[in-house]
Amino acid sequence: MDQANKDRSLVSKVMDGLVTGIVEEKYGAILPPQDVLSKEFDVSRTVMREALSMLLARDMLDVRPKIGTRIRPMSDWRMIDEDVVSWRFRAKPDPLFVRDVIEFRSLIEPRASAQAAARGSAADIAALREAFEAFRAIRPNEPGYQEADELFHTRIVIASGNQFFKQMAAIIRGALSTVNPIVNQKEGAWEGAVSARQRVVEAIERRDPKAAEAASLAMIDHTAEEMGSTLSEPPPVRG
Structure with missing residues (x-):
């Protein structure tokens, strides 16, 4: 597997882990800073930034100045996306x-x-x-x-x-x-x-x-x- 494929696989793995934490209400309303998340998942900031950007694009997160990365209500998530559908149905x-x-x-x-x-x-x-x-x-x-x-x-x-x-x-x-x-x-x-x-x-x-x-x-x-x-x-x- 070349480096690009490895990075994509790692980003997908981090996304999945983040979503699990979100639906299990591990993080509350605001995600921890990127540095903290990078250490939690043992990945580079580049990989974490890419994973977060993918969730942002699916309307699952919202970045606000002086507040941080807010987790949006599940009702706001972009449901016409097979990954989002799968993640949303994980929640109770x-x-x-x-x-x-x-x-x-x-x-x-x-x-x-x-x-x-x-x-x-x-x-x-x-x-x-x-x-x-x-x-x-x-x-x-x-x-x-x-x-x-x-x-x-x-x-x-x-x-x-x-x-x-x-x-x-x-x-x-x-x-x-x-x-x-x-x-x-x-x-x-x-x-x-x-x-x-x-x-x-x-x-x-x-x-x-x-x-x-x-x-x-x-x-x-x-x-x-x-x-x-x-x-x-x-x-x-x-x-």
């Missing part, structure tokens, strides 16, 4: 965030399902059926369940043929990683999940956009209902 979900990701899914997935029914290729729809069968074969407490569900939803947006929807797949996968562990604790959740996804697949296979959109929306609405106790929690008091 709060009720407002859960609400927002469900609302996001309601905007994107039903329309993607309709478009998949209208213009998905035969290969795309076959791949979706394959993903559904793999999902149906796994129980929530078995290895590979989450990955199978993520693949199913990803293949819907791929079948839609919309390049912007495809870019949103990372957010959908992150949303599933947040809601599935909560929903799957409820009795009958797996049977309901299989049935809801089957209706989406069958509508897409019938090339029925309206039915596919309705089935997808019903699937997400069911998740929202199952998450009701979480969503009904009062928002945090802000000072």
Whole structure:
């Protein structure tokens, strides 16, 4: 590995470490000075400066004179960035965030399902059926369940043929990683999940956009209902 690649790898490692510290609230509201962080991560100031600049570009940090590097609220982070999506979903979900990701899914997935029914290729729809069968074969407490569900939803947006929807797949996968562990604790959740996804697949296979959109929306609405106790929690008091 040449030096340039080593530096990029080191910057990525430092970024990941910084984000872990941020979501775990290790640093509070203000990051320590660069010198302190460089010693903590055992890297040069150049590497630390590059890592911080990458987080600044993603609207995660804010540099202010005489204050330092402030950690911005997670709601300000640039979510249309796969790294940011992954990092944001590491944090413990709060009720407002859960609400927002469900609302996001309601905007994107039903329309993607309709478009998949209208213009998905035969290969795309076959791949979706394959993903559904793999999902149906796994129980929530078995290895590979989450990955199978993520693949199913990803293949819907791929079948839609919309390049912007495809870019949103990372957010959908992150949303599933947040809601599935909560929903799957409820009795009958797996049977309901299989049935809801089957209706989406069958509508897409019938090339029925309206039915596919309705089935997808019903699937997400069911998740929202199952998450009701979480969503009904009062928002945090802000000072």
